Amino acid sequence: MGSGIGAAMAVKPDLKIELGKQGVFVTTISDLYNWGRKNSVWPMQFGLACCAIEMIATTMARYDLARFGAEVFRPSPRQADLMIISGTVTKKMAPQVVRLYNQMAEPKYVIAMGACAISGGPFKQGYNVLKGIDRYIPVDVHIPGCPPRPEALIHAFMTLQAKIDEQPLTGSERPRHLDAEAQGEFPIPVQGAHDLEPPVNRLVWPLPAPAVIGTDAENCG
Ligand code: SF4
Numbered sequence: 001m002g003s004g005i006g007a008a009m010a011v012k013p014d015l016k017i018e019l020g021k022q023g024v025f026v027t028t029i030s031d032l033y034n035w036g037r038k039n040s041v042w043p044m045q046f047g048l049a050c051c052a053i054e055m056i057a058t059t060m061a062r063y064d065l066a067r068f069g070a071e072v073f074r075p076s077p078r079q080a081d082l083m084i085i086s087g088t089v090t091k092k093m094a095p096q097v098v099r100l101y102n103q104m105a106e107p108k109y110v111i112a113m114g115a116c117a118i119s120g121g122p123f124k125q126g127y128n129v130l131k132g133i134d135r136y137i138p139v140d141v142h143i144p145g146c147p148p149r150p151e152a153l154i155h156a157f158m159t160l161q162a163k164i165d166e167q168p169l170t171g172s173e174r175p176r177h178l179d180a181e182a183q184g185e186f187p188i189p190v191q192g193a194h195d196l197e198p199p200v201n202r203l204v205w206p207l208p209a210p211a212v213i214g215t216d217a218e219n220c221g
Contacts, residue, residue, distance in 0.1 A: 030169045037107065038069075038164040041157070044080035044100070045073035048087030051114035051147045055086040058150035068157055077103035082160070084153070085139075088116035088123055089130040091196050095188050101137045102185045106177035109164075111156050112139045115146040122146065135200040137186060 011019070011026050019026060043065075047055055059065045059073065066072075074080040077100045089097060101110070112133055115121030120131040133139065140163060141156045148156075167175045176182040183203060189196040 033169060034165050034167060038161040040069050041082045041109065041160065041164075042080050043070055043073050043082040043084050044077055044104070045075050046100070048085065048089060048093060048097075049116060051086040051116065054147045054150055055084055055113060055153060058153045063150040063154060065154065065157065068154070068161065070157065077101075078105065080104055081108045082111065083108070083137075084111045084113055085117040085133045086113040088121065089133050090128050091130055091191070092128065094130050094133070094136060094196060095190065097133060098136050098186060098188045102188070106184050107175055108184070109140045109160055110137055111141045111143065111153070111160060113143045113153060113156070114148055115144060118142045118144065130196075135205045136189065137201070138204045 016026055047053075057063060059070075070082070077083075081104060083097075083101055083104065085097065101108070110133075112118045116123060116129070118132050118134070118139075120126070120129045123129040124131055130136075134142075141159050143152050143156045145152055164175075167173070169175075169178060176184055186201050186203065187198065189198060189201075191197075
């Protein structure tokens, strides 16, 4: 089998196409593995605000996200590998979002859908709104807009598929689920006296948080 993999990797694209016309298909383990993964990404069933309505529309007959292998949204994080953060993430909901993310099995991915999810959007100045879920969990694809249309979510989904397709199975660029040292579970923030604590997860948000007068700079969201 090892020599078969090597032979497939050495086949030139033109020859590969020509062989395909003859009914002989050659591939590599990584191509086959990634092809299976990218075409069976199942989203988790939850929405946070108005963007969720666009997400729901994406699954219905007009757009039909199932065409991409994303079948019925799963009601349990144990059965899902894609979290679509669709809507405003309030600081009250942020711990629940991180907890659900932690409960998902690897490999898992996140799409942050809409201005609210990626930055707080029109509510950015609100004391109660998180200024981007990427402060707590790693986001694979950001979708701008308020709200993004279903086409934008489909584009994000295809972007994620392309990302999965290109992942090498070995080396420093390998996906997290193939790296025993990589961390896939993060601290769940708690409601502190003035803000969420910690204000950001430094493992995924290395940028300095803006200072707020009257509080410790390290505790600012
Ligand atoms: S980005 Fe706009 S549409 Fe989406 S949740 Fe925020 S306010 Fe609603």
